[in-house]
Amino acid sequence: MQDLLIVAVHGIGIGAIYAMVGMSFNVVFNSSGILNFAQGNLLVLGGLFAVLALPDAPSVGQWILLLPLAALALAGLVAIQGGITLLPLRSSVEQHSWLITTLAASVIIGGVLLIHQGSAQPAVHSPFRGFRLVGMRVPASYAFAAGLAVLWYAALRWFHTRVLVGLAISAIAQDLDAARAAGIRVRRLQVLAFAISGMIVGSAGYIAAPVMAIASDSGISYVMNGFVAAVVGGIGSNLGSLVGGLLVGVITSYAAYNYGGEFQDMVALALLVGVLMLRPQGLLGRPAARRV
């Protein structure tokens, strides 16, 4: 029973990271119809920020101070990526060059990481040792990741329902042409959505750095599981991503515990296929109406 509790806690921690990647997918998707496949490597860049910015023995104050900086740094970077991705598109919904652009961005980030640190996987120093639960140590990053995922969900909900700019982005999500006709500066808000997604993955990567593989080739695993979380939860639904991420994290951890580590990826993909077959819009997604 104690083992299962630890497996569940670790699963929730890992799942929270996937959930944030999923929410980051949603923010961009809702405003532009674009799935930013560079999210995995952007998350790793958030971790790299922690590697580069934190001293060998950071204080709690230093660590807290650098968290918003990591979010802002990634926001700036992803805004530039978004601007470049959107530049050639008249309509991001009808044109699909973003598929290649976002994948290219991911490959470029991987290449830069490889040039920067070679094949090595640096260790991240954290001021927090973790907490003890049923005689075992749980890395603090898991608790922080779970908290941050809930915080981002609440912040996005507030932003999209209470803030004028957020409401405008929600309007784009509902009908891009109508929003444009109503005078909403669509392109500017889409770039802003990219920046917000950068803040999410930047802060997530920074917080999760001690439990992440910060390497040129590790982004693929995070983007795949984040995408599974988003689709299982229902693409476009942040609550869905939160639930989907936790579900993916807990189920894959349990699969490793009970059946073997070789079943982890298989179980995540089986979950994706199962949900798509039984409920194509995802657990909490809404079926989209389409004019035919």
Next chain:
Amino acid sequence: MSGSPAGKHTMQQMTGLRGTCRSLAAFLLGSIAVSVLAAGAACAQGQPLKVGEFLDITGGGASAAEAARLGIELAVQEINQSGGIKGRKIDLLTSDTQTDPTVGVGEIKRLVLQEKVELVFGPLISQVLMAALPVLNEAKVPAVGSTGSDQITMEKAPYYFSTLINADSQAKAMVNQAESALHAKSAAIISDSGAQAKSFVDSMKRELDARGIKLTGTQEYQYRATDMTPQLLNLKRGNPDTLLLFTSSGEDTGNVLKSLDDVGWIVKVTGNYTVATFAEAAIRIAGKEPFKKFDVTGMAYKAFTYCKADDLPKPFLAFVAKAKAFRPAESARLSLPFAATMYDAVSVFKDAVEASGGKTDGPTVTAWIEQNAGNHQGVLGPLNASPTSHWLAGPDMVTAVYPDRLLDAGLQQRYGC
């Protein structure tokens, strides 16, 4: 007039002249042919020897590939500076398999069919080699890499050699360590999900069974996984005397030890060759403390070990000095023992091609190495290959070490010293 003697004489003269002309023509043609062949041979001798560096530069095998490149490129530089192999300088063409068999097939085709390389150095990952073998075998290109799967037999890879201690030898050495040094009666296995690891688990099960040691469980993790807690909790249920750890990167070793520390399961860890050779990367991730806490041992080539600090292996120290002069920054962070194994591999291929009169075809090079590897004097000492084995490192070249007791350049202290 045609029947006159004068006419007859003329005919004889003409017949003789025709014969002379034929002889002259034959001589001239022969001379031209010889000249062309000689010129061709001279030309071939001056042409660079194209060699493929077929490595897993990105992906799970990346850290080992960086070290391998250091060893290969140092050896190539030395060979080129001393005039090449039989007068042919080496032209090294590098390709990245991305630790992906599918990419590896494309890259080996480019190297062998398009670039026409005559020798191949690499890869380091068994499943990449298995995918590339049909191309290498068809073209009869000799190759040397550092793969450890027992699935790579001489029948499947007739022109391929490996510098690595194979999975079977590692399994025997590790079980021997668990039994004789730790007096273990039961053991659990944790490994990555690569082909070499699967061979290892099979060998390990056979070896444990043969020695009457109870296997309490096996578990796998993906390359670059950072949290092995679920797998370790599963293995902990069996309460084994020792945990047999087979990894393919130092980072993975570090993450297993870190997870073990988090779980709080105090168990003795008997590690493989990677646990020892890439200990610095593991220490960077987990620190030195878990090595002591879990009494971690690893397997290493004897050539890279010491017992007392005043009795260090001189060939390896000489290699280290050359590597540091060649690429100081890389030498400071990469595994020099691993680099040395590939340095030796290049050296034995050079000897084979030179001794075979410059021939680079698979059957000739392979036959020479099979016959003469035991006489090779490199960093590793005499090599092991024979007509029945293409493993350049044999079981008697392996010993158990304390991975964290590191001296300069990765020298490790032997267990029990």
